[in-house]
Amino acid sequence: xxxxxxxxxxxxxxxxxxxxxxxxxxxxxxxxxxxxxxxxxxxxxxxxxxxxxxxxxxxxxxxxxxxxxxxxxxxxxxxxxxxxxxxxxxxxxxxxxxxxxxxxxxxxxxxxxxxxxxxxxxxxxxxxxxxxxxxxxxxxxxxxxxxxxxxxxxxxxxxxxxxxxxxxxxxxxxxxxxxxxxxxxxxxxxxxxxxxxxxxxxxxxxxxxxxxxxxxxxxxxxxxxxxxxxxxxxxxxxxxxxxxxxxxxxxxxxxxxxxxxxxxxxxxxxxxxxxxxxxxxxxxxxxx
Numbered sequence: 001x002x003x004x005x006x007x008x009x010x011x012x013x014x015x016x017x018x019x020x021x022x023x024x025x026x027x028x029x030x031x032x033x034x035x036x037x038x039x040x041x042x043x044x045x046x047x048x049x050x051x052x053x054x055x056x057x058x059x060x061x062x063x064x065x066x067x068x069x070x071x072x073x074x075x076x077x078x079x080x081x082x083x084x085x086x087x088x089x090x091x092x093x094x095x096x097x098x099x100x101x102x103x104x105x106x107x108x109x110x111x112x113x114x115x116x117x118x119x120x121x122x123x124x125x126x127x128x129x130x131x132x133x134x135x136x137x138x139x140x141x142x143x144x145x146x147x148x149x150x151x152x153x154x155x156x157x158x159x160x161x162x163x164x165x166x167x168x169x170x171x172x173x174x175x176x177x178x179x180x181x182x183x184x185x186x187x188x189x190x191x192x193x194x195x196x197x198x199x200x201x202x203x204x205x206x207x208x209x210x211x212x213x214x215x216x217x218x219x220x221x222x223x224x225x226x227x228x229x230x231x232x233x234x235x236x237x238x239x240x241x242x243x244x245x246x247x248x249x250x251x252x253x254x255x256x257x258x259x260x261x262x263x264x265x266x267x268x269x270x271x272x273x274x275x276x277x278x279x280x281x282x283x284x285x286x287x288x
Contacts (some may be wrong), residue, residue: 004263005271011259012275018242019276024110024215027101028236030117032224032247036095036266039088039120041224052081054168066190071146075183079170082186083161086140089120097269098126101221103278110215113208117225117232119188132211134204136231142187144197145177152179153187153200219244223265226250244272 005012019025031041040051042062049056055065070078105112114123115134121141123133143156159175175184189196212218220243225232227250236243243258245251246268251260261268 016275022219023217025105025112026220028115028222028232030225030232063191076169079174080168083163094122094126097266100269100273134208138188140186143184144187146183146185149180
């Protein structure tokens with residue numbers, strides 16, 4: 001038996017039982033979900049600066065650069081940061097854990113719905129249906145006007161950023177609003193952001209509410225959600241249903257109807273798949 005499986009045998013046994021009983025799976029995910037795909041999670045200022053040394057030299061924290069004011073003050077820097085992230089997320093291949101979650105959902109009457117603070121589009125890329133996603137902080141794969149001149153939100157697929165990664169600066173022209181010609185920005189909720197257009201996310205939240213009303217035996221699997229912006233953790237805890245919290249750094253959970261697994265996303269999901277008898281798929285995926 002795997003050492004981690006042995007150490008957390010009680011938790012995995014309970015998790016497998018909950019998975020067998022559930023008729024709907026709510027996947028709540030924070031930045032830790034993408035770490036096993038090679039994505040940074042920006043945990044702490046030092047970790048962020050290792051990913052963006054040019055911003056370290058300028059002593060700009062994540063909270064400071066992820067601010068709409070930079071699009072007015074220094075658009076090449078603002079789009080250097082977001083353009084680099086857009087290119088990174090486009091190139092990233094979702095790890096095997098996403099497929100494991102889809103297999104769990106396939107056994108349930110109402111399938112799965114995703115509630116995530118991640119803006120990277122990885123659940124979409126991994127095959128989760130667009131109408132089963134709630135990206136509570138928006139998506140880097142969509143744009144809006146910086147002003148904004150109107151309520152329009154559109155896909156970013158036509159914008160290909162060219163970024164000087166050493167300087168964290170955009171080299172080509174930033175994207176433009178097709179309605180007023182002004183500069184566009186990601187449709188992401190930033191810090192100190194009063195111009196974010198929330199209509200796309202609000203529509204996703206309404207679909208999530210409708211889906212939840214159909215589910216009688218809901219299970220929440222929370223993965224990699226931190227406390228710096230605890231939206232994801234609070235949401236899962238507020239539902240009063242069984243919750244499996246996967247988090248190597250902050251696995252603590254107070255609810256009596258919750259268990260914690262202090263492992264990374266991929267390691268925990270592989271062991272959970274083994275616990276429910278999905279080991280053949282896991283072994284096959286690991287050989288690829």
